Amino acid sequence: MNPSPPAASPLDELPRVRRDLLPLALIPVIALLGVPLVGSFSTWVTLTFAGLAMGMIIFIIASGLTLVFGLMDVLNFGHGVFITLGAFLATAILGPLAGWTTSERILLNLGAVLVAMVAAMILVGLVGFLFERAIIRPVYGQPLKQIMITMGGMIVGEELIKVVWGPQAIPLLLPAGFRGSILMGEAAVEKYRLVAVVIGLIVFAAMFWVLSRTKVGLLIRAGVQDREMVECLGYRIKRLFIGVFVAGSALAGLGGVLWGLFQQSVVPQMGGAITVLLFIVIIIGGMGSVGGCFIGSLLVGLVANYAGFLAPKVALFSNILLMVIVLLWRPEGLFSVGKQ
Amino acid sequence: MSEPLLQLQGVHTHIGAYHILQGVDLEVPPGEFTILLGRNGAGKTTTLRTVMGIWSASEGSIRFEGQEIGNLGTPDIAQRGIAYVPENMGIFADLTVHENFVLAARGAKRSADMDPKRLAWVFELFPALRKFWQHPAGLLSGGQKQMLAVARAIVEPRKLLLVDEPSKGLAPSIIQNMVQAFRELKRTDTTILLVEQNFNFARQLGDRVAVMDGGRIVHTGTMASLAGDEALQQRLLGLSLASHQ
Numbered sequence A: 001m002n003p004s005p006p007a008a009s010p011l012d013e014l015p016r017v018r019r020d021l022l023p024l025a026l027i028p029v030i031a032l033l034g035v036p037l038v039g040s041f042s043t044w045v046t047l048t049f050a051g052l053a054m055g056m057i058i059f060i061i062a063s064g065l066t067l068v069f070g071l072m073d074v075l076n077f078g079h080g081v082f083i084t085l086g087a088f089l090a091t092a093i094l095g096p097l098a099g100w101t102t103s104e105r106i107l108l109n110l111g112a113v114l115v116a117m118v119a120a121m122i123l124v125g126l127v128g129f130l131f132e133r134a135i136i137r138p139v140y141g142q143p144l145k146q147i148m149i150t151m152g153g154m155i156v157g158e159e160l161i162k163v164v165w166g167p168q169a170i171p172l173l174l175p176a177g178f179r180g181s182i183l184m185g186e187a188a189v190e191k192y193r194l195v196a197v198v199i200g201l202i203v204f205a206a207m208f209w210v211l212s213r214t215k216v217g218l219l220i221r222a223g224v225q226d227r228e229m230v231e232c233l234g235y236r237i238k239r240l241f242i243g244v245f246v247a248g249s250a251l252a253g254l255g256g257v258l259w260g261l262f263q264q265s266v267v268p269q270m271g272g273a274i275t276v277l278l279f280i281v282i283i284i285g286g287m288g289s290v291g292g293c294f295i296g297s298l299l300v301g302l303v304a305n306y307a308g309f310l311a312p313k314v315a316l317f318s319n320i321l322l323m324v325i326v327l328l329w330r331p332e333g334l335f336s337v338g339k340q
Numbered sequence B: 001m002s003e004p005l006l007q008l009q010g011v012h013t014h015i016g017a018y019h020i021l022q023g024v025d026l027e028v029p030p031g032e033f034t035i036l037l038g039r040n041g042a043g044k045t046t047t048l049r050t051v052m053g054i055w056s057a058s059e060g061s062i063r064f065e066g067q068e069i070g071n072l073g074t075p076d077i078a079q080r081g082i083a084y085v086p087e088n089m090g091i092f093a094d095l096t097v098h099e100n101f102v103l104a105a106r107g108a109k110r111s112a113d114m115d116p117k118r119l120a121w122v123f124e125l126f127p128a129l130r131k132f133w134q135h136p137a138g139l140l141s142g143g144q145k146q147m148l149a150v151a152r153a154i155v156e157p158r159k160l161l162l163v164d165e166p167s168k169g170l171a172p173s174i175i176q177n178m179v180q181a182f183r184e185l186k187r188t189d190t191t192i193l194l195v196e197q198n199f200n201f202a203r204q205l206g207d208r209v210a211v212m213d214g215g216r217i218v219h220t221g222t223m224a225s226l227a228g229d230e231a232l233q234q235r236l237l238g239l240s241l242a243s244h245q
């Protein structure tokens, strides 16, 4: 929508609004802090790309979680199960497509991954729809029950995945064209990480467009701030919420495909294992803020990789520390959504 | 008097364990400006919120255009043509003024879909909104936010406006600006039910008045008769008004 106000006199011209871009600066700050800590520049480049790729995938997964909380104050501790499901679906879809994934032709490789991503999004979105009906809807506005029952949903979902695919790890091999690294100076950067960064940017751009340029997007942003007022304007917030929940689940499924390929193997616990990280991300970003979630994801991805290299045992702790520091600076997270 | 546009009969509202509205009877005639007066805690806001379906009445009937709306959800009530300006204004602070307008105009997918004549009219009432069109609404001053809240309610024609204490916290000059805007609205025969504690403000606008106390309507009549009867004012509105004048 192109917002041109009816002709205003030049006297009405006002200085442009300043956007709050300070949090964005945290990404280069953390990245630069990594240089002396890591020591070797080429290792730093490798780790930085790994961190950005991981951050992008986390963003894809966590964006739905933050909006679901923002819109309806629903804390879904079962979100991780959508990741796991997406990853296992990828194994099921890419297996039969081995002809494409092992092909020398990059377009066929890409096609196989696209099929897996789209199928995972559709199926996980469908599961998300059922999850909302059966698990979330009965406990609206009851935070304690919500925590219990969504965690329960997570456990049940994980068990169901074990029933279908078994409890053991399943390899998820990268298509031929995505394997290996390219050299950037002396640093080796895995090709797939670049692919993940590109996909992450596409998802971010699409989401940004929807949220800022469409009426549904406006409604979502408005609903995060004051859902009662959105209803008073005549919109059904529950429908909006279901749509967001389904889209968020689908994105988690997509993230699961990407994360599975990132790790090249999938296990039934993979979604649960990453859940803590997701909550760290959305708390850092400011609950309900997609922009904050994006920055938070990249920060967490970077810190996880630097710390994983420097002191693997404290990798998770380092992200908690990051969260604490951010909250000391901005108690409501990087971007507070100005809830009523 | 013609059939009331909005009619509450014996409405009771409970919030949690509290029995707030205790049998509210209220009629809002079409095309008129009705003021709901009453001191703090009388139940005025609760009355409006009950009409909007934010609280549901435990007893009684709420009719709009002769049809029961007490059992409808808030979005359905709004879609019948009732606009609500809440006490806290309900501005979407992170959205621009323009985006707030687009959401208020249910029929518009984008700003280009809004009726330009009507928009021009709204800007005439509240010029500041055109000036700050692209600014996040959170940056507006209190008075400008109140203007935005009222503008949202009228950006498309609605049958009934519910406005909760639009003068609250505003400087006198801005209150006068609001009075002008409501006068202009009155000229268009919009039906308005406006909650006020500021009798000076109310007196300049109201055709009819209802006074609330303890969760009930304790007086209804014309504004002219109340404004002309200081003893009645004293009795109904008591000391609480002195502090608001």
Ligand SMILES: Nc1ncnc2c1ncn2[C@@H]1O[C@H](COP(=O)(O)OP(=O)(O)O)[C@@H](O)[C@H]1O
Binding pocket: B015, B016, B018, B020, B038, B039, B040, B041, B042, B043, B044, B045, B046, B047
């Ligand atoms: N959410 C609520 N929970 C409990 N009590 C409330 C709530 N909202 C209002 N009340 C009580 O209901 C009474 C009427 O409140 P309200 O309708 O806001 O009055 P008014 O708008 O006339 O000042 C007050 O005693 C207030 O304390």
Ligand SMILES: [Mg+2]
Binding pocket: B044, B045, B046, B087, B165
């Ligand atoms: Mg009130």
